Amino acid sequence: MSIASDTVTEKSGYKLHIVRTDKYKTNTLVLKMKAPLKKNSVTYRALLPYVLQSNTSKYPTTPELRSYLDDLYGAGFYVDVAKKGEYQVVSFTIDIVNEKFLSDSTPLLEKAFALLSEVIFHPKTNGAEFDAKTVTNEIRSLRQRIQSIFDDKMRYSATRLVEEMCKDEPYALDASGNLQDLETITPKSLYTYYKKMLAEDEIDLYVIGDIDESEVEELAERYISLPERVPAQLQRTVGKDVVKEQEIIENADVKQGKLNMGYRTHISYGDPDYYALQLFNGIFGGFSHSKLFINVREKASLAYYAASRLESHKGLLMVMAGIENENYKQAIEIIHEQMKEMKQGNFSEEELEQTKAVIKNQLLETIDVSRGLVEILYHNVLSGQNISLDEWFAKTEQTTKEEIIKVGQKIQLDTIYFLSGTEVQE
Known part of the structure; x- marks a missing residue:
């Protein structure tokens, strides 16, 4: 049995992974941004994707952005922040109908690329800082998500085990960030970190579906442009010995x-x-x-x-x-x-x-x-x-x-x- 695998191409500042398969009725774009878990950036990274998905310069309110997704035959758009080993990974996902199944010839794959580019490279800003109202709203939402960990005792105890077990290791940090740092984030400091993330993260773009590889290559060239970088990599370690339980x-x-x-x-x-x-x-x-x-x-x-x-x-x-x-x-x-x-x-x-x-x-x-x-x-x-x-x-x-x-x-x-x-x- 052969499972779809990815063809990987080095692009300027990121890797493009193309997965050709007729298994799904939709085409999917997933952009992943990875950096080592660090105390001084963990909460910034937890907040940032939610600010970016709220609105853009072209779609300045959340209802406008969501309405545009509806116009694209109900396209789905999601963000996620996860801890993978001692890395913190931010993901942006767009699911869109494969235009082959439509009677009209709307170039939906291109529209998905354009939207991903809009969200990541053209956020709603006031010059050199994010829109203040958007940041305030998303800080409030993130605060609730962090507090909900305390209310869910099953999750809380799992989090506490990791904090105690990995006390002096980056893995002790929670990918959702922490309340103390959340209080210190401003629209300007978040925008500064956003620029750093775009310049330094290891970035991978996956495009999956019944797609034409040369079209995907061309769309990626046109819509995703990033500076060259050498992303920070962690030493692969097999874990420390337990001296005392x-x-x-x-x-x-x-x-x-x-x-x-x-x-x-x-x-x-x-x-x-x-x-x-x-x-x-x-x-x-x-x-x-x-x-x-x-x-x-x-x-x-x-x-x-x-x-x-x-x-x-x-x-x-x-x-x-x-x-x-x-x-x-x-x-x-x-x-x-x-x-x-x-x-x-x-x-x-x-x-x-x-x-x-x-x-x-x-x-x-x-x-x-x-x-x-x-x-x-x-x-x-x-x-x-x-x-x-x-x-x-x-x-x-x-x-x-x-x-x-x-x-x-x-x-x-x-x-x-x-x-x-x-x-x-x-």
Whole structure:
């Protein structure tokens, strides 16, 4: 089975990725801007895409911009800010109907390029600063998004685990930014940072759909013009050794305790044993047939939810469980037990085959939408590798039980974080 892959061309100041496929009814443009996570810029980067998507010099109000999208047969336009390893990535996405399916000959792909160019290069400004009202509105919205993390205790406890576990590392920063820095941002300082971002970020433009490559090349030349740059790259590290496990218990007004455990795997995306790590996580806690789900939630009835997930570009494995406060010690014991079982290879060939099938299905589901395909392809930009989806499937299929056991030997518990509703009984 061959999956669509990207043809990459170096352009002035960015890389153009063209993915020709007739899998989707729409054409999609995704522009990604990547820079190392830094305390002094994290909140600027969290705010900026929302200011840019609000209005432009040509469409000075949000209703005008949205109305224009409606005129383009209901085109979709989204922004996103994410943390990928120790990078912060800002994305701009436009989904537009493929003009081949229309009776009239509106050049929709060109209009999508023109709109992306308008949003990124022609924001609404008052000279050398952003429109003050727009910035004020978006600061208010971002403040609410940051505060909502505190209200969602599941997300809050996951955030707190990362803050404690990665205390002196950039990964401790949240991609949404922080409230203190938000108070200091002005329309002028945000505009200054915007100029810096355009000049220094690593920029990748993906164009996906049933498209003509030469037309895309020509449109990219015409609409996307950036200065040459040498983007900042982080040293690829496999994570620091755990000297001493730490345990942090916080009290809060919660009905249900939130237990989060963080492990260092010393493996990240692009490493030869990454596929074995994915399977390890899948059998351990990634899916509904996993050991954590069956033993902590089903058999022992200790948790409302129990699962694990990987942070592929930072090499972390995180366990999340919702438990009654009095079950704290017992839940940790059973999680330790499941980890020990995994490291000793106490899982069946059937569990391994089932996990391989679920991972494959999950990847296929992800690429069912063009934005999902971009996320998969973008792993290569983040890791400096060039791994195709076909290779990912093949390597996963070929992974043996022995390789999974070997991966388990590298995994170290670093931090236990518990958000408790009452005092925990020692």
